Amino acid sequence: MPNTVLTAFLRLPISIRILTIAVSIILFFGMVITIVEPDNFPSFFEGVWWAIITASTVGYGDYTPTTIIGRVTGMLLILTGAGFLSTYLVTLATAAVARQNAFMEGKSAYKGQDHIVIIGWNERSKALIQSISKDGKKAVITLVDESLSQNPSPESLHFIQGNPNIDATLLRANIWKASKVIITADQSKDEMYADMNSILTLLAIKGLNPAVPCIIEILTVEQVTNAHRAGADEIIQTNRLSSFVMHSSLNSQDTMIAFLDLLGNFKDKRLQIVPLGEWKNEERLDFAALSSYLLLDDKLLLGVKRGSQSYIKPGASFMVEEKDELILIAGF
Structure with missing residues (x-):
């Protein structure tokens, strides 16, 4: 004894x-x-x-x-x-x-829950963290990165130093209780290798927490299918978006300048995809009527998402169904 x-x-x-x-x-x-x-x-x-x-x-x-x-x-x-x-x-x-x-130094584990995990430190993730911090919802952010030696923003995020492909690193980020994961591409690497590395990270995350929603940035078109197979909930093709803007600028520079200025004015507004919600009780609801209802609530209706299809400004007589989701701008 x-x-x-x-x-x-x-x-x-x-x-x-x-x-x-x-x-x-x-x-x-x-x-x-x-x-x-x-x-x-x-x-x-x-x-x-x-x-x-x-x-x-x-x-x-x-x-x-x-x-x-x-x-x-x-x-x-x-x-x-x-x-x-x-x-x-x-x-x-x-x-x-x-x-x-x-x-x-990123050696302490995060023990909270319902946090957003961001993989990779770069200009995109930096701007994203700043936007989330200004959003007013006080979301907790955990940054996972291997290249940094210390926390780049101690006042706004919890830093985990390590390889995101390794389970031990993800467990220190408490991936089990995360609300969402955003995987950014490492553009310092070859594009194909960067995409393979991002997909490997996605596989590691889904292996530990299959239910967590994952948004992944993919640089090459060839790896989009593999990202879907790995379980990506949403894929952002940044090179494709950049090419679209550049091509549109060649055809009509003034139009694209106006478009980019419009995006800049969305600082206090948010593009959202939300369920039909309270409008489900309406027997027959067309796009024009729903747009009018939403404008009264300072929301601009852009389109309707039905399954895997999206209908942008489908027409005034387009009938909205119960399982549809609304594509809108809040705080318009």
Whole structure:
């Protein structure tokens, strides 16, 4: 039994062990001084008070031993208790610094839930993090990146340093309880290799948490099918979007400038795809009527998503069905 207690004690964190020893010493000497000098220390509380003040080297002097035995007791307390108490305070300070360093260096695991995991640090993820931070919803963001040596934005995200293809790294990001994952492409690598690396990360994430929605950035057309096979919920082809903008600029530069200016004005607005919601109770609802209803709620209806098909401005008489989703701009 004693060996079991000692083993359990030795397994405790060092700060707990040191504090336990320091408290035990203070209580012991507090009891001893009340026995040695009952006139100066009439109660156990006064004895413990004196022991704490003496061990912490504060020395108020409101309670002091006067006999030789009492002073020897005080000397022994200073030689033992003061050392343990100082060690405990140093241990706390060291632990606090170590924890802060681990947080900055991406070594501390994230233990929250319903957070957004972003894979890769680049200009796109940087802009995305800034947009999410300004969104007003106070979403918790966890960034996973192998190239960074410290947290690039400690005030707005939790950083995990490591390879996102490895389970241990994803587990430190608490991928089991994430609400959504966004995988950005590493454009410092060859495009095909960057896509293969992103798909490998997607496979690792889906292997640990198949239910988490994953948005993946793909650079090459050839890897879109593989991203679907790996379980991507949404694929963003950035090169295709860039090519569209460039091609449109060649045909009509003024039109594209106006279009890009329009996108810039969406700073306080959000493009959303939402369920039909309260309008399901309507027996027959066409696109024109639904647009009018939504405008009253400061929402601009752009189109309707039906299964895998999207209908942008389908026409005033287009009938909206119960399972349709609405493509709209909120805060218009």
